[in-house]
Amino acid sequence: EVQLVESGGGLVQPGRSLRLSCAASGFTFDDYAMHWVRQAPGKGLEWVSGISWASGSIGYADSVKGRFTISRDNAKNSLYLQMNSLRAEDTALYYCAKDMNYDSSGYLAVDHWGQGTLVTVSS
Amino acid sequence: QSALTQPPSASGSPGQSVTISCTGTSSDVGGYNYVSWYQQHPGKAPKLMIYEVSKRPSGVPDRFSGSKSGNTASLTVSGLQAEDEADYYCSSYAGINKGVFGGGTKLTVL
Numbered sequence: 001e002v003q004l005v006e007s008g009g010g011l012v013q014p015g016r017s018l019r020l021s022c023a024a025s026g027f028t029f030d031d032y033a034m035h036w037v038r039q040a041p042g043k044g045l046e047w048v049s050g051i052s053w054a055s056g057s058i059g060y061a062d063s064v065k066g067r068f069t070i071s072r073d074n075a076k077n078s079l080y081l082q083m084n085s086l087r088a089e090d091t092a093l094y095y096c097a098k099d100m101n102y103d104s105s106g107y108l109a110v111d112h113w114g115q116g117t118l119v120t121v122s123s
Numbered sequence: 124q125s126a127l128t129q130p131p132s133a134s135g136s137p138g139q140s141v142t143i144s145c146t147g148t149s150s151d152v153g154g155y156n157y158v159s160w161y162q163q164h165p166g167k168a169p170k171l172m173i174y175e176v177s178k179r180p181s182g183v184p185d186r187f188s189g190s191k192s193g194n195t196a197s198l199t200v201s202g203l204q205a206e207d208e209a210d211y212y213c214s215s216y217a218g219i220n221k222g223v224f225g226g227g228t229k230l231t232v233l
Contacts, residue, residue, distance in 0.1 A: 035222070037224075044126075044210075044212060044224065044225070044226050044227040045161070045163075045169065045212050045214075045224045045227070046126075046224060047214070047221075047222040047223060047224055050220070050221075050222060057220050058220060059219065059220030059221045059222070060221075061221070095168060095169075100174060104216070104220065105220040105221075105222075106157075106216045106217060106218075106219075106220045106221045106222040107157045107216050107222070108157065108159055108214040108215070108216060108222035108223075108224075109157065109159050109171065109174035109175065110159070110161075110169070110171055110214075111171045111174075111180060113168035113169055113170075114168070115168060116168065
């Protein structure tokens, strides 16, 4: 059974940093692209970032480019999101998501989702 | 990188069909056959219903179908059932390693 378990969320002040982690199990992690998708309270889904199986293809939404960095450690079956210079508008539930594809960071055919980790940016 | 355009709401009676549109540009929906559709019930993670415009993952009822014409993709739900009431989101590859979601459509089964 595919499992994606996010961690690292919490309350953080504007301008500070936070690192999210996603532990994957139940599938061959390095065979698939992965994404971070967020959902602000009461709002829709927003693609944040994606990374291909071997990290050769990486993409970011314009809203986070230059502030967020996605990475993966295939040896540890883990996905990460380093979030710097956080803003109030980054407040959201952050989902770790597995793509059906392996070679692009943006195809967004997500067949498995985690339960999300909540990030709240507030002073 | 603008969000894809979806109608905020759609509705239909049980047994009827309803179609939800997703409009983008030639740089996303119109340029690639990487359109997906997701169903999200309140408090739950999204579920993949359609990928690559019209393909259904295993386990998704064939009442759900997808299509695309030009810069607009569509999700059709036939034989509406009460459990189909949910939020629906489209997504598309937007080139240069980017993805984009639509704003979402709340489907109500009357």
